[in-house]
Amino acid sequence: MASKVRVAVVGLGFGAEFIPIYQNHPDAEMYAICRRNKAELDKAGDKFGIKARYTEFADVLKDPNVDAVHINSPIPDHGPHSIAALKAGKHVACTVPMATSIEDCKTIVELQRKTGKVYMMMETVVYSREYLFVKELYDKGELGRIQFLRGSHQQDMEGWPSYWPGLPPMWYATHCVSPCLAILGKPGTSAHAESVVCHGSGRIREDLIKHYGSPFAVESATFKIKDTDVAAEVTRSLFDTARQYRESFDVMGSKKSFEWQQVEGEEPVIHTLGKPEPEIPTRVKVPDYASRLPAPIQRFTQPAAIQDADHLSFLQGGGHGGSHPHLTHAFLQAVLGKRPALPDAPTSANWTMVGLCAHQSAMKGGERVVIPTF
Numbered sequence: 001m002a003s004k005v006r007v008a009v010v011g012l013g014f015g016a017e018f019i020p021i022y023q024n025h026p027d028a029e030m031y032a033i034c035r036r037n038k039a040e041l042d043k044a045g046d047k048f049g050i051k052a053r054y055t056e057f058a059d060v061l062k063d064p065n066v067d068a069v070h071i072n073s074p075i076p077d078h079g080p081h082s083i084a085a086l087k088a089g090k091h092v093a094c095t096v097p098m099a100t101s102i103e104d105c106k107t108i109v110e111l112q113r114k115t116g117k118v119y120m121m122m123e124t125v126v127y128s129r130e131y132l133f134v135k136e137l138y139d140k141g142e143l144g145r146i147q148f149l150r151g152s153h154q155q156d157m158e159g160w161p162s163y164w165p166g167l168p169p170m171w172y173a174t175h176c177v178s179p180c181l182a183i184l185g186k187p188g189t190s191a192h193a194e195s196v197v198c199h200g201s202g203r204i205r206e207d208l209i210k211h212y213g214s215p216f217a218v219e220s221a222t223f224k225i226k227d228t229d230v231a232a233e234v235t236r237s238l239f240d241t242a243r244q245y246r247e248s249f250d251v252m253g254s255k256k257s258f259e260w261q262q263v264e265g266e267e268p269v270i271h272t273l274g275k276p277e278p279e280i281p282t283r284v285k286v287p288d289y290a291s292r293l294p295a296p297i298q299r300f301t302q303p304a305a306i307q308d309a310d311h312l313s314f315l316q317g318g319g320h321g322g323s324h325p326h327l328t329h330a331f332l333q334a335v336l337g338k339r340p341a342l343p344d345a346p347t348s349a350n351w352t353m354v355g356l357c358a359h360q361s362a363m364k365g366g367e368r369v370v371i372p373t374f
């Protein structure tokens with residue numbers, strides 16, 4: 001491999017946001033782009049000055065100049081695309097979720113081990129400024145002992161691309177699952193979940209149900225975290241549920257707790273246990289962590305650096321907490337062997353399978369499902 005990692009970005013909706021970050025990262029060569037629509041592909045290639053352009057994913061994999069692919073294709077393609085890329089000897093970054101079946105998660109973990117290539121699921125939440133802030137508080141001992149964790153991701157997906165209607169809510173649960181597990185990991189690692197119990201609630205419209213056979217408007221799961229006495233609870237909804245967009249996590253500690261804001265635009269709250277005085281709630285302004293990044297990509301933590309400010313996921317997601325440059329940097333450092341990927345393949349599988357197993361549990365009326373380990 002050349003001293004710079006030659007990257008191909010696949011899928012240029014959300015994926016296009018990462019192009020200028022790779023272009024500005026000192027360790028990357030933003031080499032190729034891929035999307036199916038030729039006119040749109042050329043538009044992006046001209047805009048960013050990228051010569052290697054592909055409408056077929058298979059052709060990206062045949063290009064020996066490509067060291068790493070960053071996959072941002074539709075959800076059902078993540079598993080098959082990651083498997084094909086690892087088999088072709090490429091390093092893989094893939095947007096969430098890892099896959100929509102346990103079988104594909106297993107195959108990716110096995111292929112990653114066999115090939116020795118990097119696989120990293122590009123989970124935005126664990127690189128958001130909010131997560132980095134809470135993790136820092138916990139690691140410094142300010143929260144005390146973690147007593148409980150809670151995440152929610154409620155988003156109305158009406159009008160989103162064709163693979164969304166009727167998607168089981170827990171098939172896309174990594175944004176609320178991942179912070180609950182990552183915070184309990186030693187630096188650079190994550191705790192893993194071992195079993196999950198989930199209840200489905202309410203009912204979406206019949207025309208939505210037919211796509212995946214999943215009837216629930218809301219799925220709510222609790223899961224046990226391996227080698228700890230902590231349990232976490234996560235809630236997901238995608239359709240027919242009135243709630244402003246919310247991608248939240250709360251951490252309840254013995255000394256301090258962090259609680260996500262109720263509505264967008266507010267600040268989160270820190271609760272401090274006061275003895276003998278009562279608990280004291282204080283709104284907190286979360287700092288930015290751009291200083292942890294190479295200087296040329298620091299500005300990409302700010303919403304002003306976002307390419308397509310109209311993309312719904314940014315309007316609703318507030319720019320994903322400034323996570324994109326942190327993710328890009330973490331992936332490149334992993335490819336260069338400077339530090340392990342977080343999340344690595346087994347961790348990405350565990351975060352994804354909490355959701356896949358939760359949906360199984362909901363379909364079985366709330367039976368406990370043990371999460372497989374590979």
Ligand SMILES: NC(=O)c1ccc[n+]([C@@H]2O[C@H](COP(=O)([O-])OP(=O)(O)OC[C@H]3O[C@@H](n4cnc5c(N)ncnc54)[C@H](O)[C@@H]3O)[C@@H](O)[C@H]2O)c1
Nearest residue numbers: 011012013014034035036057072073074075095124161313
């Ligand atoms: N916070 C986050 O982590 C976050 C936010 C937004 C989107 N996403 C994920 O990113 C993915 C893409 O989201 P989007 O909103 O841009 O979706 P989209 O459906 O609008 O765009 C998909 C892109 O992939 C391309 N594509 C589709 N099939 C392909 C194939 N076989 N080969 C090559 N390219 C192909 C399309 O041409 C298009 O450019 C989704 O899986 C979504 O879940 C994650």
